[in-house]
Amino acid sequence: MRLVGLTGGIASGKSTVSGLFKSAGVPVVDADIVARNVVQKGTGGWKKIVKTFGNDILLENGEIDRALLGQIVFSDPAKRKLLNRLLAPHISFGIFWEILKLWVKGCTVISVDIPLLFETKMDRWTNPVVVVWVDPKTQIERLMLRDGCSEEQAQNRISSQLALDWKKSEADIVINNSGLLEDTKEQFREVLKQVSAPLTWKERMRSRDGFLSIVMCTAAGVLLARKNLV
Template sequence: TVSNIFKAHAIPVVDADLVARDVLKKGTGGWRKVVAAFGEDILLDNGEVDRPKLGQIVFSDPLKRQLLNRLLAPYISSGIFYEVLKLWMKGYKVIVLDAPLLFEAKIDKWTKPIIVVWVDPETQLRRLMARDRTSVEEAKNRINAQMPLDLKQSKADIVIDNTGSLEDLDESFRKVLAQVTKPLTWSEFGLSRQGAFLAFISVLVGVLICRKTL
C-alpha cells in the first residue's frame, strides 16, 4: 500500500520481489542454480519454478532457505542495482526500493533513509494470510523467516505505523514525503545524476585547461 502511494506521487518504486521473480524465470542463471540444488520436482509442466511449492520447502526449513538466499543473492542484488541505475540515469532524484528482506539481504547500506512500515504482529499475520491466501502455519513460517518488525523498527530512519485507517496512513505518508523530497545535502548531491554530470564536466574542463597550459 505504501509503495502504491509513492507511485501515485510520481516517485518510482523498485520492487525487490519482482526482481526476484525475474531471476527465477526459466533459463536464467538463477533458475539453473535453483533447479540444480532443489531438483526438477519444483518445476511446473512449462519448466517454470513452482513458486508456492518452493516457498513451502524453504519456509519450513531454515537451512534450505539459507541455501536459496545464497544462490539467488548475487542475481537479485545485480537486478536491483540495474533497475535503480536505469531510473537514476533518467534523472529521478528519489527512488524507492521496496525490499521486505532489506536487512537480511544486507542491502540496507545502499539506501538512505531507511523506511520501515510497522504493524502489530496480529495485524501482520492477518494481512499476510489474506494477501497470499495461506494457512496460519504457512503465514507464521514466512513471518518467522524474516527479521522481527520491532528489530527492523530500531534500525530504521523513518517508521510508518500502518495499523490504522487509510486516512491515518495518508497523513503519515505526507510527512514522510516532505522528508524524502527535501533539498539534497552536498554529499547526496554528489551521488545524484546532476552531481555526477557536474563532476565529469569539471574534470573535463580541468583536463582541457591543463592541455592548453602545457
C-alpha cells in the same frame, strides 16, 4: 541521488506504501519483482534452482512452482538460506540495474522496496530507511487473508525474517500501518515531505546531473592545465 530504503515485515504493507510513492511520482524499484524476474524459465537463477531442488520444483510449463518452493524454504531454514545464497547475486545485480536505469533517466529520489533490506545489509546503501510496521496480530491476520495460508504457515514466513520490532528500532522513519489505510496515507504525507526535501550536497553529486558536472569540470581542468603546460 537519494535512495530511500523501504522495508518492513511480510504483509506489513510495503507494497501499499510503495503504491503511495508511485502515485506521488517517486519511482520504486521492487525487489520482489526483481526476484521473480531472475528465476524466469531459462535464466541463470532458474538453472541454479533446478540444479539444487530438482525437476520436481517445476510446473508443467517449465516455470518454477513458487508455491511449492515457498512451502519448502519457509519450513526449512537451511533450504531457505541455500536459496538466498543462490539468488543473492542475481537479485543484487537486478536491483542495481533497475536503479541505474532510473539514474540515467535523471531521477533524483528513488524508493527501493526490499523486504530483506536489513537481512541482506543493503541498508548501507539507502538513506533514509523507512520501515512499514504493523502490530503482530494484524500482520498475521492480513497475511493469512491475503495468501490464504494457515496460521502455522504464516508464522513460519514471519519467523524467517528479522523481528519487525527490531527493524522498527533501526528505522529513520516508521510508518505504522496497523490502522486504516487513511491513517497510513496521512503518515505518508509527512514522509513524502521528508524524502522530497532538497538533496544534500553529497546526494547532488551522486545524481546524474551532479556526476556529469564533475566529469565536465574535471575534463575542463585537465584541458586547461595541458594548455598552460604547452
